[in-house]
Amino acid sequence: MAVGKFNPPHLGHVHLLTVGAARVDHLHVLLCDRPDQTLPxxxxxxWLADAxxxxxxxxxxxxxxxxxxxxxxxxxxxxxxxxPDVAFTSEPWGPGWAQLMGADHVxxxxDRSTVPASGTALRxxxxxxxxxxxPAARAALTRRVVCVGAESTGKTTLARGLAERLGxxxxxxxxxxxxxxxxxxxxQSWDTSxxxxxxxxxxSLADDLARKAVGGMVVGDTDALVTAVWHRRYLGHDDDVLDRLVETVRPDHYLVCAPDFAWVQDGTRESVAERQAMHADTLDRVQRSGVPFxxxxxxxxxxxxxxAAVCADAASVPSLT
Incomplete structure (x- = not known):
């Protein structure tokens, strides 16, 4: 068995518990909870079990x-x-704790040399x-910035370049x-489904990639809000289910790419005539979403x-207790 606060769970914890799990048939872990801790x-x-x-x-x-x-x-x-038969710790008090339970200690x-991580440093x-x-904690705690706008407004170029700058x-x-x-x-007709x-x-793709986030930031090229804009363009009306998806899954900040440069055909784009109307629809939805933009x-x-300045905001990653 093992015990700890795991606040937050990190790769050092995974190393400890993976070593333990390999030595026993079943490993039990006590996770200690206090009401003053930021993370439930x-x-x-x-998050720990996921890893x-x-x-x-x-x-x-x-x-x-x-x-x-x-x-x-x-x-x-x-x-x-x-x-327990065996107790696994990375602490000096481990042998005495194990002895009181009648367990061996490993x-x-x-010295944290294999995985130099500590919950204190993370907090x-x-x-x-x-x-x-x-990984699951990264996905849950990362700040998500999404580039939105009409076609040919530089969303993909911006998202890629921003991620490259942020690493x-x-x-x-x-x-x-x-x-x-x-x-x-x-x-070529479309349907709501x-x-x-x-x-x-x-x-789903955003959640999967967020598990690899660095620096507490994930950059997205569009999200459900943009999908709703395209739904209205192709079908001429909104959809309640899609609108609820937009409302319930929101990023931390929208970067709205304005159509203030020449439209460029890349082989997939459809109509320069629709660009300004789609921008207006996108901006209206962003403003109504309540998400900073x-x-x-x-x-x-x-x-x-x-x-990059938006992403460098000191409040972009929450502090933990």
């Missing part, structure tokens, strides 16, 4: 005991289905140490891939500089 214990437990083998069970228990071996040995014996990376500067979080991931536009796949159909699948696939104008370098 249920979230921490789920561990199937033979690990995480138990949430109140962090309401003195920091001493005797009470925590008693708590472990109360919570676990049976007394020390794992006591003090989450952005700098974001890469040390377990993090960007989320390509799933709808473009989908359109490429259906472009040779004789019947296609737009719903595109919006959900875009979100920045309208980007000017050349590519100017837009990238403005977007």
């Amino acid at each position: 214990a249920t979230d921490r437990a789920a 561990l083998p199937d033979n690990v069970t995480v138990h949430v228990t109140p962090d309401d005991l003195p920091e001493a071996n005797e009470p925590w040995a008693g708590r472990a014996l109360e919570v676990l289905p049976e007394p 020390a794992v990376d006591n 003090a500067n989450l952005a700098r140490n974001f890469h040390l979080l377990v 993090t991931v960007w989320v390509p536009e799933h709808g473009r891939w989908y359109w490429e796949g259906r472009r040779y159909l004789v019947d 296609e737009f719903l699948r595109i919006a959900r696939a875009q979100r 920045t309208v980007l104008t000017g050349g590519a370098a100017e837009r990238l500089a403005t977007a």
Whole structure:
């Protein structure tokens, strides 16, 4: 067994628990919860379990005991289905705690040389140490900035360039891939179900890539809001299910790319005549969403500089307790 706050769960914890899981048939982990901690214990437990083998069970228990071996040995014996045979820790108090439970003790990376990570360092500067979080925690805690706008407004160029400058991931536009796949159909009519699948696939792709986020930032090239704009353009009306998806899955900031330069045909774009109307629809939806936004104008370098400044906001990554 093992015990800890896992606040937040990081790769050092994964190393400890993976070593333990490989040594036993089943590893039980006590995750200690206090009401003054920023991250809910249920979230921490789920993020930790996501990174561990199937033979690990995480138990949430109140962090309401003195920091001493005797009470925590008693708590472990109360919570676990049976007394542990082995206790795994990276702490000097580990042997005494294990002895009180009648368990052997295995020390794992006591000097943190294998995985130099600590919860204290992560809480003090989450952005700098974001890469040390377990993947599910990265996806949950990262700030998401999404580039939106009509076609031929530089969204993809901006998203890619911004991610390159930040050294993090960007989320390509799933709808473009989908359109490429259906472009040779004789019947080019669309239906609402296609737009719903595109919006959900875009979100799924964003969630998957957010697990690799660095610095607490993910850059997206469009989201469900843009999909709703295209739905109105092709079908002439809105869809309640798609609109609810836009409302329930919101980024932290929108970067609205203005159509203030010449329209460029890249082989897939459809109509310069629709660009201004789609921009107006996009901006209206962004304004009504309540999400903070920045309208980007000017050349590519100017837009990238403005977007990078937005992402450098000191409040972009939350502080933790």
